Amino acid sequence: MSEKSPAPGGLALIESLVNTLDVETGADSLDTPDGRTAFGLTEDDLPGARELRESLRAALLAHAGHPAHREVTPLGDLLARAPLHVTVDERDGSAALAPADGRTLLSRVAAAVAEALVAGTWTRLKACEAADCLWAYYDRSPAGRGRWCSMQVCGARAKMRRYRAKGA
Secondary structure, eight states: OOOSOOOSTTHHHHHHHHTTBOTTTOOBGGGSHHHHHTTTOOGGGHHHHHHHHHHHHHHHHHHTTOOOSSOOOOHHHHHTTSOEEEEEOTTTOOEEEEESSTTOHHHHHHHHHHHHHHHTOGGGEEEOSOTTTOOEEEOOSTTSOOOOSOIIIIIHHHHHHHHHHTTO
C-alpha cells in the first residue's frame, strides 16, 4: 500500500517479505512462482516463509507500539535457527554478520536484522497500524513516530473514522 521509498539496506528484504501478503484482499504473492522466485523459495519452503513473515509482522507492529495481529512464533525463536558468521573485509578491517548459507531466507533475514541493529535502523521498520492493512514501511519521520504506511490512505481513513465516531 505504501508509496514510500523502500527501507534501507537489508531491511528492504524484510519489508518486501512482509508485504507479500495483502491483508485487505488476502492476495499472497508467495502463491505465485514469480513471488517465490524473488525470495529464492520453493513450494516446500512456503510454510516456513509464511511463519517467518508473520513473526516479522508482529515485531514490526511492536516497533509501532501495537500488539501482535495474531499468535505467532516469536521472531527470536526463528532467528536463533539461522546460522550466521562474522566476515572481515581485508582492505579496511570492517566486520559484519553474514548468512552462513546465503541461500536460505531465514539466514538472510537474520543477517538483515543484525545489520539494522548495528545501524540503529531496526526499530524504524514498522507495520501500519490499520488492521485492514498491516503493510510494512520504513518510518522516515524525524521523531520516528509514524503510524501508517500511507498518510493519504490509511492515515486519512483513520482520521475519518475518528471524526465520524465523534458524531460530527
